Amino acid sequence: MILTVTLNAALDLTYRVPRLTPHASHRVRDVSERPGGKGLNVARVLAALGHRTTVTGFAGGDTGRQLRALLAGAAAPAGDAEGTTEPEPGRVTDALVTTAGATRRTVGVVDEHTGDTTQLNEPGPHIAPEEWQAFLRTYTGLLRQGTEAVALCGSLPPGLPVGAYATLVKEARTAGVPVLLDTSGEPLRRGLAARPDLVKPNAEELAGVTGTTEPLRAARAARRRGARAVVASLGSDGMLLVTADGAWRAAVPQRLAGNPTGAGDSAVAGLLSGLVEGLPWPDRLARAVALSAATVLAPAAGEFDAAAYARLLPSVPVEQTGTG
Amino acid sequence: MILTVTLNAALDLTYRVPRLTPHASHRVRDVSERPGGKGLNVARVLAALGHRTTVTGFAGGDTGRQLRALLAGAAAPAGDAEGTTEPEPGRVTDALVTTAGATRRTVGVVDEHTGDTTQLNEPGPHIAPEEWQAFLRTYTGLLRQGTEAVALCGSLPPGLPVGAYATLVKEARTAGVPVLLDTSGEPLRRGLAARPDLVKPNAEELAGVTGTTEPLRAARAARRRGARAVVASLGSDGMLLVTADGAWRAAVPQRLAGNPTGAGDSAVAGLLSGLVEGLPWPDRLARAVALSAATVLAPAAGEFDAAAYARLLPSVPVEQTGTG
Numbered sequence: 001m002i003l004t005v006t007l008n009a010a011l012d013l014t015y016r017v018p019r020l021t022p023h024a025s026h027r028v029r030d031v032s033e034r035p036g037g038k039g040l041n042v043a044r045v046l047a048a049l050g051h052r053t054t055v056t057g058f059a060g061g062d063t064g065r066q067l068r069a070l071l072a073g074a075a076a077p078a079g080d081a082e083g084t085t086e087p088e089p090g091r092v093t094d095a096l097v098t099t100a101g102a103t104r105r106t107v108g109v110v111d112e113h114t115g116d117t118t119q120l121n122e123p124g125p126h127i128a129p130e131e132w133q134a135f136l137r138t139y140t141g142l143l144r145q146g147t148e149a150v151a152l153c154g155s156l157p158p159g160l161p162v163g164a165y166a167t168l169v170k171e172a173r174t175a176g177v178p179v180l181l182d183t184s185g186e187p188l189r190r191g192l193a194a195r196p197d198l199v200k201p202n203a204e205e206l207a208g209v210t211g212t213t214e215p216l217r218a219a220r221a222a223r224r225r226g227a228r229a230v231v232a233s234l235g236s237d238g239m240l241l242v243t244a245d246g247a248w249r250a251a252v253p254q255r256l257a258g259n260p261t262g263a264g265d266s267a268v269a270g271l272l273s274g275l276v277e278g279l280p281w282p283d284r285l286a287r288a289v290a291l292s293a294a295t296v297l298a299p300a301a302g303e304f305d306a307a308a309y310a311r312l313l314p315s316v317p318v319e320q321t322g323t324g
Numbered sequence: 325m326i327l328t329v330t331l332n333a334a335l336d337l338t339y340r341v342p343r344l345t346p347h348a349s350h351r352v353r354d355v356s357e358r359p360g361g362k363g364l365n366v367a368r369v370l371a372a373l374g375h376r377t378t379v380t381g382f383a384g385g386d387t388g389r390q391l392r393a394l395l396a397g398a399a400a401p402a403g404d405a406e407g408t409t410e411p412e413p414g415r416v417t418d419a420l421v422t423t424a425g426a427t428r429r430t431v432g433v434v435d436e437h438t439g440d441t442t443q444l445n446e447p448g449p450h451i452a453p454e455e456w457q458a459f460l461r462t463y464t465g466l467l468r469q470g471t472e473a474v475a476l477c478g479s480l481p482p483g484l485p486v487g488a489y490a491t492l493v494k495e496a497r498t499a500g501v502p503v504l505l506d507t508s509g510e511p512l513r514r515g516l517a518a519r520p521d522l523v524k525p526n527a528e529e530l531a532g533v534t535g536t537t538e539p540l541r542a543a544r545a546a547r548r549r550g551a552r553a554v555v556a557s558l559g560s561d562g563m564l565l566v567t568a569d570g571a572w573r574a575a576v577p578q579r580l581a582g583n584p585t586g587a588g589d590s591a592v593a594g595l596l597s598g599l600v601e602g603l604p605w606p607d608r609l610a611r612a613v614a615l616s617a618a619t620v621l622a623p624a625a626g627e628f629d630a631a632a633y634a635r636l637l638p639s640v641p642v643e644q645t646g647t648g
Contacts, residue, residue, distance in 0.1 A: 013429075015444055022344050022435070025443040062390045069386075104355075105337075107431055109444060111346070119349040120339055120433060 001093075002046055002272055003142055003150040003177075004039035005168065006057035007135075008124045008157040009096065010106045011067045012036030014301060020111040020118055029112070034302070035071045036106055038153035038182060038265050041302055045269035045291065047090040048304070051276070054093040054147075056138055058157065060125060061102025068094055095142060097135045101125020104157075108261070108301065117261065117301070124157035132160060139168065143175035148276045151180045151268055152191070162186050169194035178275060181227075182268055184208060192226040198275075199227045200268055206232050215240050216247060216322060229281075231271060231288065233264055239292070240321075241285045247322035250285045252293045252312055262302030266295040286316040325417075326370055326596055327466055327474040327501075328363035329492065330381035331459075332448045332481040333420065334430045335391045336360030338625060343437040353436070358626070359395045360430055362477035362506060362589050365626055369593035369615065371414040372628070375600070378417040378471075380462055382481065384449060385426025392418055419466060421459045425449020428481075432585070432625065441585065441625070448481035456484060463492065467499035472600045475504045475592055476515070486510050493518035502599060505551075506592050508532065516550040522599075523551045524592055530556050539564050540571060540646060553605075555595060555612065557588055563616070564645075565609045571646035574609045576617045576636055586626030590619040610640040 016030040035044075043053040059067055071094055104122035111118070143150065150172050152165050161167075165187045172179035173195065181188065181196040184205040192199065192209070199222060207213045210221040219230040219242040229243040238251025267288040274284030294309035295302070340354040359368075367377040383391055395418055428446035435442070467474065474496050476489050485491075489511045496503035497519065505512065505520040508529040516523065516533070523546060531537045534545040543554040543566040553567040562575025591612040598608030618633035619626070 015431075015446070017444070020346050020442075022346060022442050023438070023440040026445065028444055028446045031446050062386045062393075066386045107339075107444070114347070116347040118344075118346050120341070120352055120431070121350065122339070122352045122355050 001052045001054055001146050001148060002043075002276060003054050003056065003147045004043045004046070005139065005150065005152045006037035006039030006055060006154055007127075007160060007164065008104065008155050009035070009037035009040055009057050009059055009064075009067060010104050010121070010124075011063045011070075012106050012108070012302075014108045014110060016110045016112055019113040020109055032300075033066065033070060035067045038268070039151060040071070041262050041265035042151055042153060042268045042272070043092050044302075045266050045304060046273060047092050048306070049090070049269065049273050051090045051273055052093075053090060054095050054142060056095040056097065056135070056142060058099045058125070058127060058131065058135065059096040059103050060099035063105055064096075064098070064103035067103055068096065095138060097131065097138050099125055099127060099131050101127070110301075115259075117259065124155075127157050127159040129159075132164070136167070136171070140171050140175070143172060143177050147175075147177050149178045149180070149272050151182065151272055152196075153182045153265070153268065155183065156187050163190045165191035166194040169196045180268060180272060182264070189225075192222060195226045195228065197227075198229045198231065198271065200231045200233065200264070200271065202233045202264065203235070206230075216242070219247070231267070231285065233267060233292070235260075239267065239285060239289050241281060242322075243281055245281070246320055248282055248285055248318050249321050250282075250289045250316050250318040252289060252316060256293055256296045258296040258298070259301045260296050263292040263295045265302070266291040266304050282318040286313065286318050289316045325376045325378055325470050325472060326367075326600060327378050327380065327471045328367045328370070329463065329474065329476045330361035330363030330379060330478055331451075331484060331488065332428065332479050333359070333361035333364055333381050333383055333388075333391060334428050334445070334448075335387045335394075336430050336432070336626075338432045338434060340434045340436055344433055344435040344442055356624075357390065357394060359391045362592070363475060364395070365586050365589035366475055366477060366592045366596070367416050368626075369590050369619075369628060370597060371416050372630070373414070373593065373597050375414040375597055376417075377414055378419050378466060380419040380421065380459070380466060382423045382449070382451060382455065382459065383420040383427050384423035387429055388420075388422070388427035391427055392420065419462060421455065421462050423449055423451060423455050425451070434625075439583075441583065448479075451481050451483040453483075456488070460491070460495070464495050464499070467496060467501050471499075471501050473502045473504070473596050475506065475596055476520075477506045477589070477592065479507065480511050487514045489515035490518040493520045496520075504592060504596060506588070513549075516546060519550045519552065521551075522553045522555065522595065524555045524557065524588070524595065526557045526588065527559070530554075540566070543571070555591070555609065557591060557616070559584075563591065563609060563613050565605060566646075567605055569605070570644055572606055572609055572642050573645045574606075574613045574640050574642040576613060576640060580617055580620045582620035582622070583625045584620050587616040587619045589626070590615040590628050606642040610637065610642050613640045
């Protein structure tokens with residue numbers, strides 16, 4: 001089982017409007033709702049790849065109830081798999097910890113004229129110290145119940161210590177569970193010092209935490225700060241991997257047009273699934289790049305196009321670029 | 325008791341952002357939630373004026389549950405009235421009919437730099453024929469349980485017949501309850517033909533339904549189409565009243581800077597409260613104008629500034645402008 005942690009889960013709303021005009025009133029043409037927050041997105045992709053996945057983090061209030069109902073629906077076995085070659089979807093098990101505060105919403109407003117999205121993210125509920133303690137008990141319990149790998153994803157909600165991810169990294173290492181950290185800023189800086197197996201920043205997050213803008217130098221700096229391996233996502237330039245054994249770059253051969261929302265979360269799912277399947281590092285990187293590209297190409301934000309993934313995966317060139 | 329009907333109730337969310345930039349990602353600084361939809365806004369103002377008010381319409385799903393919880397909170401007696409001269413708040417009784425579909429949300433995004441609001445309104449749930457029949461039973465029951473006046477407010481949710489308001493106007497007339505209709509477009513046109521006691525369109529809605537842009541001529545046209553009285557809101561030009569006995573205009577003496585959200589709903593509350601208190605028509609108009617202005621001046625959208633209302637009310641000049 002793969003565990004994903006989403007401390008600041010969200011009910012993601014997507015609104016489609018003909019055209020977004022600031023200071024005007026809009027009738028929303030179409031509303032979609034889904035469980036959101038990076039760790040929940042990662043879990044959805046892992047499930048689609050056929051992996052058993054458990055999600056934990058916090059959920060509360062009416063929005064938390066909606067999120068959990070949507071999660072339960074998404075976790076149901078797909079009924080339309082007949083005749084396709086995709087793997088049977090894995091299950092997503094809900095191990096979220098209930099909070100007094102209500103789960104935040106995010107609203108993505110899609111302008112149908114330009115195709116662009118305007119994003120509005122609520123800050124999230126304040127987490128009480130006893131809720132954080134309850135979470136730690138759940139988390140450490142799950143680490144000892146057959147967790148093969150864990151991903152720690154996204155921002156921290158108000159009230160949590162800035163070293164929260166460092167604590168979670170240490171607990172995973174103590175339990176002998178490989179741990180991936182995907183966050184930014186001070187929580188990433190603190191988390192690095194706790195020596196996670198892998199971090200997956202984008203170029204900006206990596207520069208922010210290392211003070212170095214050149215990706216290869218910055219990734220090496222992140223390793224010196226404690227990460228055993230670094231996968232940096234470089235947008236249309238693909239991804240850069242740096243481990244103790246070397247450095248590799250990979251990108252899809254063609255430029256992609258589409259919505260990059262969720263592409264980073266799909267990459268995390270690719271890296272984790274490759275890890276638990278025991279793939280060599282370059283193959284994990286190719287999987288992350290192909291899944292990320294298949295997410296950009298999918299019509300719905302944050303989903304991935306399974307046919308595009310199957311087509312792209314064998315065509316991703318992975319090139320060694322250094323000695324780590 | 326005053327009854328307000330909100331067929332397309334909403335959970336109103338207000339997001340404050342430093343500056344709204346299309347196609348960018350925003351961290352929302354502050355989130356507020358309140359029961360929304362015109363009839364619920366009218367009820368809140370009536371309660372603040374000390375009137376017992378019952379709300380009906382539809383609510384469903386998790387958003388409906390949130391709306392009802394907020395309504396129950398708003399209906400609790402205020403604990404901070406000590407030492408003020410404001411009337412004891414009246415009660416708001418929840419007589420909403422539960423629907424299978426979820427209550428819609430509206431999102432108002434306040435740009436703190438310009439002070440302007442960008443509004444995003446979900447369309448609302450589809451109402452099934454049997455839900456409409458259940459509502460009609462509730463509504464006709466309430467009309468016979470001490471209702472002194474009824475206001476029918478806002479747009480129709482998907483699934484309802486376009487003549488829904490005409491049906492509700494007829495039922496009120498059969499029960500001998502004075503009925504105010506505040507809607508627009510075809511539902512207003514159909515509703516007029518059912519002979520409501522009062523309609524309260526703005527200039528644009530009035531022009532849309534009569535084909536006449538000059539407000540006095542348009543208001544007279546609306547009376548010929550069936551309304552016993554018409555109050556047209558003319559923005560900063562105040563309000564125009566046309567009855568069988570004459571025509572009056574009223575406006576606050578000075579121009580107002582503020583947020584006009586909810587000003588029309590406060591005007592409806594002023595007209596209804598004046599009706600059940602037996603005030604003469606010009607005094608009802610002055611009350612509507614003063615409440616509307618006090619709503620523009622309030623810091624929170626849709627609330628009214630009680631001190632400004634008390635100060636403005638005696639200063640609103642009402643002038644007769646015609647013979648009806």
